[in-house]
Amino acid sequence: MHKMTFKTPLAIAIATASFGLGSTANANTTLEERFAELEARIAAAEQRAVAAERRADLAEQGHVTTSSAPASSAPSEVVSNAEIEERLARVERQSSGEEGFSFNVYARSGLLLGENRKSIDGGPYITPAGPLGGAVGRLGNEPDTYSEAVLNYRMQFDNGAKARYTTMLAAGTTSSNDWVGDDTNLNVRQVYAEFSDLPSFTGAFENASIWAGKRFDRDNFDIHWLDSDVVFLAGTGGGIYDMQLADNWRSNLSIYGRSFSDYPIINRENPGLDGESDTDNLILTSNNYFGNWQVMVNAMSAADNDERDIGVGQTAADSGWHTMVAYHGDSFFGMGEGNFKAALLHGQGLGAEVKGLGSNGDLTDDAAATRLAVYGTTYVAPQWRVAPSLLAEVSDDRFADGDRYKWATLNLRVANEITQNFEMQYEGSYQYMDLDPNGFSGREAVSGNFGKLTIAPTFKPDVGGFWKRPEIRLFASYTDWDAELNSYTTEDSFGNDGFTGGQWSFGVQSEVWF
Structure with a gap:
């Protein structure tokens, strides 16, 4: 033949x-x-x-x-x-994507310049409320280059079982140079394996998947225009997704560990024996879905974290709890086509960091925080789309007895689709802050407002919807805030020379995801 x-x-x-x-x-x-x-x-x-x-x-x-093969040939394997x-x-x-290698990316990179044609500070967390989670609008307000590369390999076995191995690399810098040297930071943010469609899983576990390693929780969600997760659960551990506990009850269960940085121990009985220690915060999570409703409950424990001295005569919490009730809507608040999400979060002790779960080891035993997050997207006309959002929080006894922090952000992103490849984007962002640290870390009590307006001509391969990328945008932003906010702390940008409010900034940026 x-x-x-x-x-x-x-x-x-x-x-x-x-x-x-x-x-x-x-x-x-x-x-x-x-x-x-x-x-x-x-x-x-x-x-x-x-x-x-x-x-x-x-x-x-x-x-x-x-x-028949030549005598000098090695025996060949029979292919049936x-x-x-x-x-x-x-x-x-492999051709369908069920098996084989895949590559996903998120990246942004741009230049943010002040009126003097020099790079200036920026970012959604630029305000005094930023370290507390108080994000503001990101359009025309990002000075960094940040990228995430996700490498996946999928396997499917003869018995129908599937496996996926994922590695995620991320890097960020605020330098404009092509070679950033010590200014860059490269991290392996995710490394995990996940198994699904296991034939021996039956009953409530028939459609469940299991995982172990270092990862972002699959069901995190965010307000993109503020670059703020509503809830962000991540760390190293393991869990199970999609247990079907009842007809209308799907549940996830996981345990994550997060390492707190080394901290000084103050030995009050024997001052000469002061030292350093560290600990891991363990987060046990139950995430439950009832139709469009989501109910999340978290318990946290960090052994010996109460030995951490956080100043002002306070010691840190070694436990905490957190809960979230969220609704994932499939319309624009019931008024038309689009979508919306709303969430109410509350935490105590280590759970008072209500967004980045378990990430803050400096919270007191009495720390309490409550946050509201709401956003939606819709078209108000054939070529006009809008995305309003609200993020607000109040917290007490966070780092010191008697401290109190209140802030609220209102943001509106608007886009006008002019051609197949060009649209005008606009963003208005407002934040109110009333911050009373009660002496923590030398910070002063302040109250005031922050505002930003941005106009951004934007080019895209194909316009249509807020979630289409890539895009390249030019922008001009005007930013202003109350002078009182400049005295909150010397550790942030506010109040520094040339950064006191009432200023224009300009730039160009690309944003990509696939």
Whole structure:
């Protein structure tokens, strides 16, 4: 039997599609429809040609391995029809994305300049309320280069089980240089394995998946325009997703560990024996879904964290709890097409860091925080879309007895789609702050307002919706705030030379995700 000869798959595809098209075209078919049909036929024919060529190669391998081989040749493995079919099935799974390598990205990079043509500070957490989670609008307010690269490898087994291995690399810098040296920070933020469709899982676990490693929780969600997660659960541990506990009750269960940095121990009985220690905060999470409703409950424990001296005569908490009730709406607050999400969060002790769960080891035993997060998106006209959002929090006894922090952010992102590749984006952001640290870390009590207005001409390969990327935007922003906020602390940008409010900034930025 001689080796079969094939033309390239593309040549076969084009030939097949070209001859096949004539049988279906008619006088009522437009040229655009015929081109669309041709493209579809080319794609389908090319897939058939690749599969046929692969089948022929495997079939020939089977023929060669069963025939007589030269005496000097090593024995060849027999390729059975079943093995050929299994290999072909794997090729098909890889082409469909069910198996094989995939690559995902989030990245932003831009230049933020002040009126003096010099780089200036910025970012959604630029205000005095920023370290407390008080984000403001990000459009025209980001000076950094930040990128995430997610590498996935998916496997599917003969018994139907699936596995996925994920690694995520992330890096960020505020330098404008091509080689940033010590200013950069490269992190491996995720490394984990996840198994699903396990045939031995039955009953409530039939559709469940299990995982272990270092990861972001699958069900985190955010307010993109503020660059703020509503809730962010991450660390190293393990868990199980999608247990079906009842017809309308789906549940996740996990345990995460987060390492707190080294901290000084003040030995009050023997001052000469002061030292350093560290600890891990363990977070046990139950995340439950009832239709559109989500109920999340977290318990936290950090052994010996109460030995941490956080100043002003306070010691840190070694336990805490946190809960969130959220609604994921499939309309714009019931008033039209779009979507919205709303969440109410509360935490005590270590749980008073209500967004980055378990990430703050400086909270007191009596710390308490309550946060409200709401956003939605909709079209108000065929080429006009809007996305309002609200983020607000009040906390007490956070780092010192008697401290009290209140802040609220209102943000509105608006876009006008002018052509297929160009739109105008606008953003208005307002934040109110009433911050009383009660002497913590030398900070002063302040109260005031912050405001930002941005206009951003934006280019995209294809406009339509707030979630389409990539895009390249130019921007101009005007930012102002009450002078009292400049005295909150010397550790932030406010009040520094040339950064006292009432200023313009300009720049250009790209943002990509896929």
